[in-house]
Amino acid sequence: MNDSPGWATPGSSPSDGERPGAPSDQPASGGPTWSSEQPPPGQWSSPTPGQSSGSTPPPQAPPQQGQGWGPNGGQYGSPYGGQYGYPGGPGQWGKPPAAKPGVIPLRPLDMGEILDGAVATMRAHWRSVLPITLVVATLVQVMSVLLQKYVMSDLVLGTDPAENFEEAISTLGTAAAVTIGVAFIQALGGIVATAMLTMIFSRAILGNSSTISAAWREARPQLLRMTGLTLLLGLGFALLAAVLIVPAFLARSPGLGVLGIFAAFPLATWLWIKFSLASPALMLEKTTVFKSLARSSKLVKGTWWRIFGITLLTGVITSIVAAIIVWPLTFLGIGLFGGGMSGLGSGTASTAWGALVLSGVGAIIAQTIVMPMQSGVTVLLYVDQRIRREGLDLELARAAGVENYGTTGG
Known part of the structure; x- marks a missing residue:
């Protein structure tokens, strides 16, 4: 052994x-x-x-x-x-x-030690951590910029209140397709990054360093299952939204739509935390998709609110860090290349090359820093739960x- x-x-x-x-x-x-x-x-x-x-x-x-x-x-x-x-x-x-x-x-x-452990790993093992997230973030943003440039520019944003209903639905459908496409690209990049970062963090717990090639060798056998886990969770949340929200759009009932959103949001949040430890369980226990979901559910049981609080705090911190980096470059790109406020009004600011590139650069920098922080907290939560219970x-x-x-x- x-x-x-x-x-x-x-x-x-x-x-x-x-x-x-x-x-x-x-x-x-x-x-x-x-x-x-x-x-x-x-x-x-x-x-x-x-x-x-x-x-x-x-x-x-x-x-x-x-x-x-x-x-x-x-x-x-x-x-x-x-x-x-x-x-x-x-x-x-x-x-x-x-x-x-x-x-x-x-x-x-405690919560401080989990957050500090994630940051300490980033500092001590930055030669392995940051190149992984930098490559993934760059590939994701390049694909996202191209998708937004050549698809979003074809969208017609109607301002006439009497606009044909079918045309409005078509526009919304195209925008939704772009959003789903960008999310799918980000998910694929996140799968690879999360898998490799999990291996690096697991070694950092033992005081060992890990190279990028070693992390890839250890993560590669589980990548297909990791992809299946991600797609299964995404499909589950999509079905939840379809059951609770889509009928309201088909019935053209705003009230029913609001009710569906209020019902879907807490249920989706509960499931999200319940299965939040499935990813490290899958990678570190070398188990299957459904067994990793069961393991996460078992480890989270009885401590849902604690894990929710730490996860929420991590999300708030990483969102603030990302906003500090992304928004100044985004506004600079709109001001220099997107036509300023008039460009925002006409919709050209979101498809100008200069604005897209500056926004993409900001997103690359932000994701390079934020991604390992989020992955590290998840891995350390998993380890903490197993220390407490096993x-x-x-x-x-x-x-x-x-x-x-x-x-x-x-």
Whole structure:
């Protein structure tokens, strides 16, 4: 077995929201009973002879195809010892010191530590992270600019209130097709970037660096499944919108449309968070599309609001960063090449080459910075949930070469 942490669905996992109080091979009295078919404990490489626990752990070999971070070698139980199985529990004075071989301490994380871990990975491993997002963002924006230039310029924006209804529907349909096309291009680029970034972040947790070629080799076997997961989620949200919103347009009922939007938005948000951890589960556990959805649902259960809050805060931060970069260049492009306010009124500002190029440059810079932040937070949320529920920190410490972890309080 390789030195990367094992990450497969356990045959019998702890109850939701609990960290087991004893190692899986010796459950405490009255504690959870583990499945007799639980896979045997994993074999982890120890530090080189004579190396102290405080020294830098040796680099771990990359996981081979078909192996991942699943509990194939997982032993579950609290590595902290004592009466309470987690740091900061009742009767404890805050969080005890924890091993930190990489960008996060190996214990349950708070919101600040998750955000800081994502930023720390970007700073420490920028030679691997930023080129990936830069290439993907550039390809996406080039395709988007060409699509907007040669499709949006053919749209007729009617201003006559008595405009023919069929013509208005045709215009809206074309605009929607352009929007869907741009979103599809972004989704494809996001699939590749997210898959590779997940591998880089997983190694950063262990204190190991990763090259672009290594990240690609590790991510490539799962890219087809990652694409299937993305398309399945997109299709699900599209069907949800079709069922709740489209009938209102067909019936020409604005009131029914508003009601459909109010019903679709909270339901879509709930599903979005419920399956938000499916991507790292798919990549790191080397599992299938439907199993990754089930894993995400299980990990999110009972902590939906916490994950929603952290995800929402990340979205707000990244949106502000992107706006600070994109909007000044967009307005500059409109002012210099798009005809200013008159160009906005006539619709030519959105299709002028200069305006499109400057806006695209701003979007490339913004996505290069924002994309790894979003991916990193998702991966660290996944790791945090497994630390809280499955004692994954014990396996991570072993994979990182931390000696005697879990026997003396971390």
